[in-house]
Amino acid sequence: MLRYPLFCDLQGKACLVVGGGQVAVHKCRTLLQARANVTVIAGYFHEAFATLAENPHLTLIEAAFDVSLWPQECWLVFAATDSQEVNQQVLAQANARHCFCNVINAPEIASFITPATIDVPPIQIALTCGGNPVYTQILKKNVMEVIPADAAAKLQVAARLREQIKGINASRDAKRLFWLRFFTDSKLEQLLLKEDDELLTGYLNYLLAQFTSPYGTHK
Numbered sequence: 001m002l003r004y005p006l007f008c009d010l011q012g013k014a015c016l017v018v019g020g021g022q023v024a025v026h027k028c029r030t031l032l033q034a035r036a037n038v039t040v041i042a043g044y045f046h047e048a049f050a051t052l053a054e055n056p057h058l059t060l061i062e063a064a065f066d067v068s069l070w071p072q073e074c075w076l077v078f079a080a081t082d083s084q085e086v087n088q089q090v091l092a093q094a095n096a097r098h099c100f101c102n103v104i105n106a107p108e109i110a111s112f113i114t115p116a117t118i119d120v121p122p123i124q125i126a127l128t129c130g131g132n133p134v135y136t137q138i139l140k141k142n143v144m145e146v147i148p149a150d151a152a153a154k155l156q157v158a159a160r161l162r163e164q165i166k167g168i169n170a171s172r173d174a175k176r177l178f179w180l181r182f183f184t185d186s187k188l189e190q191l192l193l194k195e196d197d198e199l200l201t202g203y204l205n206y207l208l209a210q211f212t213s214p215y216g217t218h219k
Contacts, residue, residue, distance in 0.1 A: 005126060008076070019041075019080030043064055090103075181207060
């Protein structure tokens with residue numbers, strides 16, 4: 001079954017993790033990295049939770065799962081206990097609330113799964129191979145090897161240029177040609193490595209003139 005791929009904005013949104021083991025720790029970390037407000041309900045907590053306990057966006061509730069502890073306006077849930085019965089109870093409550101739920105030991109019944117991810121900020125890539133984790137890791141390694149070393153630096157420069165390019169009086173095709181040249185130009189790669197802002201600015205202005213100037217060859 002193909003699932004709909006989605007990157008969620010969880011900043012400031014309530015999320016729930018039920019379970020206190022190592023898997024729950026990992027899920028909790030990723031949610032906090034996404035700046036979610038995370039509630040964790042568990043009868044015990046793995047010692048690794050001690051490194052997260054001071055986070056103001058984390059609430060730890062040491063108790064057996066009970067629906068009365070469900071956070072208000074919850075967006076996302078992880079059923080991460082070692083009890084199939086409890087995980088199914090969490091899933092049922094999430095479904096009743098139209099809330100997406102991941103079940104760690106039964107992805108086939110979960111309403112969402114978490115793929116393998118490649119994070120090279122601002123690049124994020126998600127991979128899943130029909131539930132086969134070995135092949136997923138093989139593909140992840142292959143994809144990581146083809147990401148250019150200067151990709152993050154180019155994307156940061158591109159973010160600064162985006163509004164400027166939008167405001168230039170040039171055709172859509174001309175702007176597209178500029179961006180194609182921008183992301184594949186070998187000289188630009190060398191200048192990014194040198195970290196010389198003056199040379200970089202001069203060369204970017206040269207590229208802009210090539211593709212967006214009314215006197216350029218790519219109108």
